[in-house]
Amino acid sequence: MSEWELTHGDLPATWNSEGDLFPDSVGEPQRMHILGLAQTRLHEFPQESLLLAEVWRKSAHRVTGPAERILEERLVEVLRRADDSLGRLDGYRAYWGENDDAFVSLADKITVETALLALVARRHAGERPRVRLLVDRLARSLDPLVRSMRNEALLRRYPNGALSLAVGHAAVTALGIPDPEFDRLVKSALECDLLDCSERLNFRAMERRWMVGLLYAGADPSFDDLLPMSIATRQAHPIHMLATDIYALTHVPMFVTDFGSSAAPEVFPHASFRMSLDATAAWVVHAENFDLMGEVVLARELLGEPWTASHVLAWKTLEHAWDHLGFLASPSFSIKLLNGLPAEERCAYAFLHTYHTTYVAGMLSSVMLGAASSPPRQVVAPCGIGAAEASALREESRAAFAAALEFALGGPVPAVDVDRLAATACRDRGESALSAVRRLMALWSERGHRAPDAIADVLDGTGLPDVPLASSLADGLLTCAARTYDLVVLAELLRVVAANALPLTPTVAAAARFLARQQLPGGAIGGWFLDPRKRSSASAAEATTSLASALGALSVHPWLRERP
Template structure:
């Protein structure tokens, strides 16, 4: 609960600083965004946290932040955008729709959104499958009558929820599609829709993505990947329990969950309001995602376990896997060293994923082959990352023979 309330506090500061113009960076245009982005993400945070309103502190935070967001997000500028752009009217109206779900209604915006959604052009925009799921999710906020279930099934079947990711070399956008498709398909855990593949297969890919995001210190993606377990109603795996503990300890050390490791050089060159604005623009999203993850954990039977339990491996195997990963002083390493021996011995599959990713991305294919041999020897090879690593070795060998 404390971590959810921390996200609320950061949200209030972010809205105070970014609500007028968003953030613009002339030197790094990709980091620029308008005020609609923090509005939408604040609305998502409130939507997820609302399930824990039986906690008085969460209830008070949802009420206060919801009232603030309602005043800011339902602006004349947003109304004009909804009127002008029917193809993205639901995305533009996301804060309104989620506030409406909280009981904070606005009939003027309802009427305007109804007119825009009724336009023949409203469906005239092609989107990738996880964005199609987002659009269906928002429509379900508008008219939740079950009529969209078949469309959800079709969109999910076309998404990465139904197609294996490239776990070794896939782009960050692929991992983003995986995490967001789960969010929208499940309505952030409120809906229990059937996934297009068995849940265990989807979560096995989530485990590999978890290892990859911790390896490269991408904590925004780490928190999003960890949502897979509570979103699907699954028990937290040993790897997921470890991932959550790593993020929690990092948040306690820094004061909030940072977007990346270290302090960007640009932060040190700024002063006053510009420094504050830059810090909030860079860090608020990751703090929000951590708040959403913790809010999911407040739901009944969704809390991450206090201890990491799993099938124990030998100390020798744990040491060998750990030694196969480049020795870099990262937060996951620090958390791992603090574990009890029994907890470390429960993390052999997770360490195997880390080692395969680290060696594979360094093109150390002899080490990958050795690790796969260890996996077979210790009955750990039945994972999507092991399968893809073996396929990779076959392709590399074929490439060497051809040239």
């Protein structure tokens, strides 16, 4: 087969020999590449002639067939676009507003991440002819970029910057294109005392060791001393994490497993990490953060962790966006801002705000191909909480409920009445768990929050039972409610969990404790009651009782009642 047939053979007839897609509404002179689906030439048609969102949907190349074929087509598409975009970086940079003296520019970052994409694709799917050919082509394109005169000059001036500059070289070397002279320069920087004259985040220290293992034959880097100081060893929860914390969490498996080429170290805390990852997967579905969505599912795949309902939902949501939009945007992408840019600047903006998410999805497709992985119909149960934590949660929830009743009624409430009112709050409303959670998702939208656009389509396509789906959706929305301080939705969700005896997940426990932590010394619940005037208002007692009833319901959750 020719190189063209190997890399483009399965594309639909609307693609020409250059790989460009012509939407029906755009003639050949006005051809365009829409954010990774063709050679982006947005300036070749008048801005007012088409709504970009409509064009993207019309030009989306939706792949069908067996899961393995779909994954390969996705990967091939990402690799082709990555190679094409490398040749456009110089033109794009003019619109990114960077300082020419920046130590590591956006173009440098993109080049390194392209090299990592190629490396992961080669390792996990390189036996496939089209993938191998595209990776080889990409490696040749990367060679002069990662070993540029600029990079050499910077390595000589700033040996402590070797970590940022040398990853691309290490990856291209591993792809079969060595450069002994540049290699000597990189290794001299890595072996220089000045390398440690920069403060590094823990996962960046892991990246440094991983790169040493890539560059030095026979090296077997250990992460045992770094893991105890990592967020990966904590029971971190997205209710309390920043986006940067989650990126740190998902990067740890990349380095300690050599991007899935080896097992995690024996000291790796699989149980606590699985809890954090599952809770985060549930949240990103509601947040529609495709970047984190891809990284979370990739982390699961690199570690060989089982599929849970939350991971299935995350992957299916990612697939749905990829199919129906034709690209995967980062959280920073704005169609409104894109439309307001000059035509010649739109290409640069679109690439900058889609490339990372797309490359992560390409890596994920590679690893899933290598592992012959696809979401199953039967998933493992989400992480639960232990007996000791359950007992403590029951007592904390009941105590907070009793204190709230005392605040609302103006005096102590007999224990028997506390228990009776808690049981009343936990009463089943006669709706299924999934229906109840979807009702609260609608409430979430009514209260002015953004809800996932395609959740109905995604849910219908999972094939999973209602209870795992309801539990996962509840977990994700609980996290959203806590992060936005919407205590009304949070409390309603906790009531639904209790009334429908949904699994008592770490997210349910974290959300209940979050709500209890909003209780002031006098019993009122909510930060707004820090104002004495609001605390003494007529509505304070009603609001506190309504919120606290969720904790009361949780204190008699069937699973908690069965605990000693």
